[in-house]
Amino acid sequence: MNSRNLVFLLMAVAASGIVASQASGSDSLSWPDGRQVRIVQPNPQVDLSSLRSGVVGRVTDRRFNTNQAMYLANEMYLAGTEFFLRMSEQGLPIGNDPQLSFITNVEAYWYSRYNLVSVNARSRMGIGAIHGPYLDLLAREAQDLNRFGRARGELSVSNKDVMLTQVMASYLARTGMPEKFENAVPVMLEFQSGDPHFTTSVDLEVQSNGRARYIDDFETLRWSHDRMDKTIDMAGVGQTMLKKVLWAKFFLRRNHTDEDFPGQVFLGNNAEDGLRGSIMTMSAVSTMLMVKAGLFCDPSDTAYRLSWPIRSYGLTGINPVAYSPAEGLRYLPHEVRPVLIYMNDMPVRHYDFAVQDATSALWDQASWLWATTEFFDYANPRHQDNWNRVFGYQTPYDGSVMEQKYALLARGLANTVLSNIEEMHEVHGVLVSSWTPEEHAGDRVSVSDLALALVALANFVEKMDLEPEGQRRARELVVGQADFLVRVAASDASYHESYSVPSGAESGRRNMTSQAFAIRGLLAAYDVTDDPRYLEAAKRTGVVWNEAFWDEQAWLYRNDPDDTRVVYTPVDVAAGLGALRELVLATNDPTLLERFKRFFVQAVDASGIMQSEDRFTGEDLARVRAGNLDSDNDGIPFMSGGDGRNGIDSVFASSVEFDLGAGGLRSGVRAPAPLPAPTTGAEVYRLNCEVCHGPGGVGNEGPSLINNQFVQLTGRPGVMQTVASGRVGVGMPAWENVLSETEISLVVDFIRSLKATERQAALGAPTGIDHEKK
Amino acid sequence: MKRRAFDLIGAVMLAGLVLPNAAMATDDSPGHKLFLEKGCLGCHSVGGQGGQVGPSLDQVADRYTPEWLYTWLRDPAAVKPGTVMPKLPLTDEDRALLVFYLIGLRSDAKGEVPVVASADAPADAPDLDPDSPENDYLDLGTKESYVGEQRHTLQDQVQSFIPPLYEPAFTQSAFVLPPGAVRIASAYRHVGTIDANDVAGERELGARVLDFDLKRQFYDVDLFLGLDHNFTLRVNVPILTSQVDAKLNPAFFSPVSVFPQGSSTDVGDISVFLKKKFFDQGNFPFGLAGVLALRLPTGENDAKFSRRVTATTPMGSGLVAGDGVFRRFSDDGRLPAPLQPGLGTLGGSVGLFTTRQFDEHGLVGRGALHSGALYEVRPQDDGIDPGNLLTYFVTGVKPLIGDNLSLDVTYLLTYQEEDEYAGLTGIPTPTGPVLVPRPSFSGGATQFVATSLIFTPNPLFRFTATGLFRIDEPRLGGSPPWVFRLGLTYTFASGLFQSGEWQ
Incomplete structure (x- = not known):
């Protein structure tokens, strides 16, 4: 058995173990016959008090700004489990650090996920995917045939019918979920901003399945439709789509099996992830199709439209594969105003759109370039990955959940956006922040726009392997922008907010966010060019940033070194997290990792920017019901205990501030009592392995270790070797630089002691069938 | 017993598509007559009877959607270049009747357990050809405003x-x-x-x-x-x-x-x-x-x-x-x-x-x-x-x-x-x-x-x-x-x- 097969064996065992070892009741969904499918488990809070400075922030704007919050959610996702695994691959000292593990694998992972789920499934803050072209096309296909069937009394199908009876049913069948979440409304075009206060009290009432109703039914988690700014801003839509794609990729990167269906392989790390990933995929395809089919601005078409008496530009669809700017520019405008139809119980629906702001913003274009590139990487049939099972040629009859043909859509859109960036934003090789139909390219670029463009372009270079010509052009742009950044840096390598193009004259403040974005952009350029100048420049900026802007008492970056008032928007926090994360990975510097932890805890937990949380980051429903609305005492309340009469959703606020002056807010550190250092195998396991392998080895992202064939049959040295060296390519990190030999020994003994219970033994599970043989 | 819930979902899934009466597959249905008239059995078999040139059609509708079959019958070579199946002179209605007939052969229509495909990656070669008919959707909204057109629906x-x-x-x-x-x-x-x-x-x-x-x-x-x-x-x-x-x-x-x-x-x-x-x-x-x-x-x-x-x-x-x-x-x-x-x-x-x-x-x-x-x-x-x-x-x-x-x-x-x-x-x-x-x-x-x-x-x-x-x-x-x-x-x-x- 080669190592690849061994890995697959582990995965198969893991997946069956999830079901075999799960407890009954509130953690699982039931099939009508009583069979249970485990859903994602809550996590206990870990003590982070030593990472708190004692300075707490104050929320100054509780609204949810889609673009900003989703950008933070994206950077936070990349600073989560992905970051943890990359650090372990690079041998950073991450072992025995329950705080780091909790910050990355639990808080970053879940806070990011909360935001997406809130916006895309609960809030109804946008136009429902149920109205989108994807389901429309499926309904039309059915109608084409139905023309002949109607005579026989069959009604034509609507999008809603397609969604509920065809698409959703096939997702359930393919992922092994017995039921869907009630009142989950996938959104296709998100609105610009909304008020995340709940309009009604969160339904915590325990249902017959042992769970609070809000877990299965999102009806009480809606936001106020009246308090949304219904403008559709392309950056918000692009960042949210990126978020959907990143999560879909994560959720569907593996398969699982179910002992009740021998021979069946289900999509997703587990049934719930599979279902969520499938819906995210559908939602992202709906977004792309909708934008492609009607939200491109045609600057040659001006007329009196909805904006009467002002002339506005027309919106049109493009064929993204055939598109060329030379034959008539079509681009994504900055803001679009929808005309909506309100149908009470139904997700709000569009009737028409009009261009509200015809500017092309580099940030918007970069967001879309990143999102579409990421989708293409997800759907790319040439990569031999598990995602090839998600996309098929006769969906859903070949076991896939999405038509392969939409890979072409993502690829075309990515090329379109790249061409438009070159056509509209490039001035002497440097990109400018904005372009307008009247005045064309501007003469300024902000460091933040440039950095996001660099990240998106570098991602394109890395992932668009079917577009060598596009990759070449993207690489040229990467070099051009990175060179510009190196050129305009001040003598101490610091940056101002923006620069003139092409002269390089600076303007705006010299603030913390500009430094962070410059680092992020330069390191993205370094990743794809391997040019050491960029690494050097990023490191030098990192030094200034960490010396001049870091407040040693508050453990925060000041916006301005001389200003004791610190104001963070989600973009500021995202820039800081992104820069620290990339610096850690580029330098392997443990002091920067320490700074990452402190900044995360101060800027995300202590600032109040994360307005509430759910069971997965420490809250305990039993204690919440008993009246303790911050049951894990971490300063972030449970959803119903958040601001307002009914509480507030678990999403990022738009603005928080700290006062670091003499009269500033300082409070006692609220956190659970410190935990003892690990001394037993179980403890080592809990702090290092549990995140992936689940509590007690039941499996989660990683395989189940209970009665694991590999663990039980390979023998102690083999397991020790696996823990020490990791499993390349499947996410099992090497622990030899992290854990001491004694600790590895302890944890291996613990793992080997994990045997099946009598019930499972009687069932003969798990089987460990290798479904993956080619 | 444990299969039943799953079968139910399979049935719901299939029912979301056009689900005609199973009686359509009986011998006197117009689709069946057409099936015999057009000589389909020369190449395909149903219930063990018929030719071996093409695949058996017993459960073809388990594997393909009705819409796919309907499109396929219009011009097989347009869907799969190089196929040996000829383009038959069929009216739109003929094709629909044939599809209804084939759906009637579906396992669920006969009270059998539906086949849910395994998750093995599809073996087909990657097809990213924008000119392929299945990629028609790329023109969505380019000739007529999709949004405006959608109002009518x-x-x-x-x-x-x-x-x-x-x-x-x-x-x-x-x-x-x-x-x-x-x-x-x-x-x-x-x-x-x-x-x-x-x-x-x-x-x-x-x-x-x-x-x-x-x-x-x-x-x-x-x-x-x-x-x-x-x-x-x-x-x-x-x-x-x-x-x-x-x-x-x-x-x-x-x-x-x-x-x-x-x-x-x-x-x-x-x-x-x-x-x-x-x-x-x-x-x-x-x-x-x-x-x-x-x-x-x-x-x-x-x-x-x-x-x-x-x-x-x-x-x-x-x-x-x-x-x-x-x-x-x-x-x-x-x-x-x-x-x-x-x-x-x-x-x-x-x-x-x-x-x-x-x-x-x-x-x-x-x-x-x-x-x-x-x-x-x-x-x-x-x-x-x-x-x-x-x-x-x-x-x-x-x-x-x-x-x-x-x-x-x-x-x-x-x-x-x-x-x-x-x-x-x-x-x-x-x-x-x-x-x-x-x-x-x-x-x-x-x-x-x-x-x-x-x-x-x-x-x-x-x-x-x-x-x-x-x-x-x-x-x-x-x-x-x-x-x-x-x-x-x-x-x-x-x-x-x-x-x-x-x-």
């Missing part, structure tokens, strides 16, 4: 999602019909007996009228057409029946009976309404719509009392009571304006309606609150000015039982300008008639409260039953103490403008 969704339960039973709302939708509504109003003394206006006359019963019944037929999602056209045809049952007691005479009891049915003034939605609650805190209406003089306005009613005194002196009572309003004994079927001249109205919908988390749960005002201009004609009319209403609609029954509570206020009649009339006195200006017949504010039940067995059908109860009488003239109304509405789902092809 709204009706299915609106009709299946806006419960007609949220619409008021008889007042107006800011809702408009989806484009192309046609709705027919009819209503019957049974009006309570109007008090005789109010009608005759004995105060001005110095006359007393006893037991004057005026019964009027109204039938309304309405035709609605959704023009665009912002406009709805409505044509209202009122039909009214009047019946008089009266005894008169003119001054200084003994009571007289009125004979015969007159009755007539007339078509009133036909009105054409154009409603425009200004704001939808999707964009605005509440929905707002305006209406402009034209009232055509189709109803007659010279109905005469004397035509229907004569009265005799016990002495048989031949007094024509109708003339005596109503000649006060016109020289020729015409009925006063409120009792005429029509105005006799062109009128019109303008109105504004608001609608606010509530989800189930509001104070009263899901429902809707409508309000509006309508100002009707009624010009004078032939010496009679009926007086303009203002109507104001507030209506709350609250679904009671699921999506099938809701309760409507309405407050209705009408204010009518006093009507005016040209000329002088003689009032009988002991010393002989005295000429005075003709008095007004009606005018002032009337208020009603109404409750209705709205029953919708499905979103296209709607029955309403309403009782209106007067809480405030007008200053002048008669008004019914109650009105009972029955309504029936049907909406045609198919629409007039079917969507065009977008390819």
Whole structure:
């Protein structure tokens, strides 16, 4: 058995173990016959008090700004489990650090996920995917045939019918979920901003399945439709789509099996992830199709439209594969105003759109370039990955959940956006922040726009392997922008907010966010060019940033070194997290990792920017019901205990501030009592392995270790070797630089002691069938 | 046992597609005949019979969607270049019949366990060819605005999602019909007996009228057409029946009976309404719509009392009571304006309606609150000015039982300008008639409260039953103490403008 097969064996065992070892009741969904499918488990809070400075922030704007919050959610996702695994691959000292593990694998992972789920499934803050072209096309296909069937009394199908009876049913069948979440409304075009206060009290009432109703039914988690700014801003839509794609990729990167269906392989790390990933995929395809089919601005078409008496530009669809700017520019405008139809119980629906702001913003274009590139990487049939099972040629009859043909859509859109960036934003090789139909390219670029463009372009270079010509052009742009950044840096390598193009004259403040974005952009350029100048420049900026802007008492970056008032928007926090994360990975510097932890805890937990949380980051429903609305005492309340009469959703606020002056807010550190250092195998396991392998080895992202064939049959040295060296390519990190030999020994003994219970033994599970043989 | 739930999901999944009756696969189905006629069995087998050149078709519909099979049959080589299957001369209907036949062979149609494919990665070569027919979707929205075109497909969704339960039973709302939708509504109003003394206006006359019963019944037929999602056209045809049952007691005479009891049915003034939605609650805190209406003089306005009613005194002196009572309003004994079927001249109205919908988390749960005002201009004609009319209403609609029954509570206020009649009339006195200006017949504010039940067995059908109860009488003239109304509405789902092809 080669190592690849061994890995697959582990995965198969893991997946069956999830079901075999799960407890009954509130953690699982039931099939009508009583069979249970485990859903994602809550996590206990870990003590982070030593990472708190004692300075707490104050929320100054509780609204949810889609673009900003989703950008933070994206950077936070990349600073989560992905970051943890990359650090372990690079041998950073991450072992025995329950705080780091909790910050990355639990808080970053879940806070990011909360935001997406809130916006895309609960809030109804946008136009429902149920109205989108994807389901429309499926309904039309059915109608084409139905023309002949109607005579026989069959009604034509609507999008809603397609969604509920065809698409959703096939997702359930393919992922092994017995039921869907009630009142989950996938959104296709998100609105610009909304008020995340709940309009009604969160339904915590325990249902017959042992769970609070809000877990299965999102009806009480809606936001106020009246308090949304219904403008559709392309950056918000692009960042949210990126978020959907990143999560879909994560959720569907593996398969699982179910002992009740021998021979069946289900999509997703587990049934719930599979279902969520499938819906995210559908939602992202709906977004792309909708934008492609009607939200491109045609600057040659001006007329009196909805904006009467002002002339506005027309919106049109493009064929993204055939598109060329030379034959008539079509681009994504900055803001679009929808005309909506309100149908009470139904997700709000569009009737028409009009261009509200015809500017092309580099940030918007970069967001879309990143999102579409990421989708293409997800759907790319040439990569031999598990995602090839998600996309098929006769969906859903070949076991896939999405038509392969939409890979072409993502690829075309990515090329379109790249061409438009070159056509509209490039001035002497440097990109400018904005372009307008009247005045064309501007003469300024902000460091933040440039950095996001660099990240998106570098991602394109890395992932668009079917577009060598596009990759070449993207690489040229990467070099051009990175060179510009190196050129305009001040003598101490610091940056101002923006620069003139092409002269390089600076303007705006010299603030913390500009430094962070410059680092992020330069390191993205370094990743794809391997040019050491960029690494050097990023490191030098990192030094200034960490010396001049870091407040040693508050453990925060000041916006301005001389200003004791610190104001963070989600973009500021995202820039800081992104820069620290990339610096850690580029330098392997443990002091920067320490700074990452402190900044995360101060800027995300202590600032109040994360307005509430759910069971997965420490809250305990039993204690919440008993009246303790911050049951894990971490300063972030449970959803119903958040601001307002009914509480507030678990999403990022738009603005928080700290006062670091003499009269500033300082409070006692609220956190659970410190935990003892690990001394037993179980403890080592809990702090290092549990995140992936689940509590007690039941499996989660990683395989189940209970009665694991590999663990039980390979023998102690083999397991020790696996823990020490990791499993390349499947996410099992090497622990030899992290854990001491004694600790590895302890944890291996613990793992080997994990045997099946009598019930499972009687069932003969798990089987460990290798479904993956080619 | 454990499989059953899964089978159920499989069945639901398949049922989401076109699921014809399994009987379609029987031997006498047209699809089966066609299957034999076209020689399919030469290459394919069914139930072990037939050729081996192509794959067995026993469970082909388990593996492919009906739409895919339908497309495949049009031109196999276009779907899979290089296939040996020829392009058969089939009409669209032939292809559909063949697909129905093949669906009938599906395992679930035969009561077998459906095959759910394994998750093994598809073996097909990657196909990212933009010219492949399956990538037609790339042109979506390029030739015709997809968004604009999509408006025409709204009706299915609106009709299946806006419960007609949220619409008021008889007042107006800011809702408009989806484009192309046609709705027919009819209503019957049974009006309570109007008090005789109010009608005759004995105060001005110095006359007393006893037991004057005026019964009027109204039938309304309405035709609605959704023009665009912002406009709805409505044509209202009122039909009214009047019946008089009266005894008169003119001054200084003994009571007289009125004979015969007159009755007539007339078509009133036909009105054409154009409603425009200004704001939808999707964009605005509440929905707002305006209406402009034209009232055509189709109803007659010279109905005469004397035509229907004569009265005799016990002495048989031949007094024509109708003339005596109503000649006060016109020289020729015409009925006063409120009792005429029509105005006799062109009128019109303008109105504004608001609608606010509530989800189930509001104070009263899901429902809707409508309000509006309508100002009707009624010009004078032939010496009679009926007086303009203002109507104001507030209506709350609250679904009671699921999506099938809701309760409507309405407050209705009408204010009518006093009507005016040209000329002088003689009032009988002991010393002989005295000429005075003709008095007004009606005018002032009337208020009603109404409750209705709205029953919708499905979103296209709607029955309403309403009782209106007067809480405030007008200053002048008669008004019914109650009105009972029955309504029936049907909406045609198919629409007039079917969507065009977008390819």
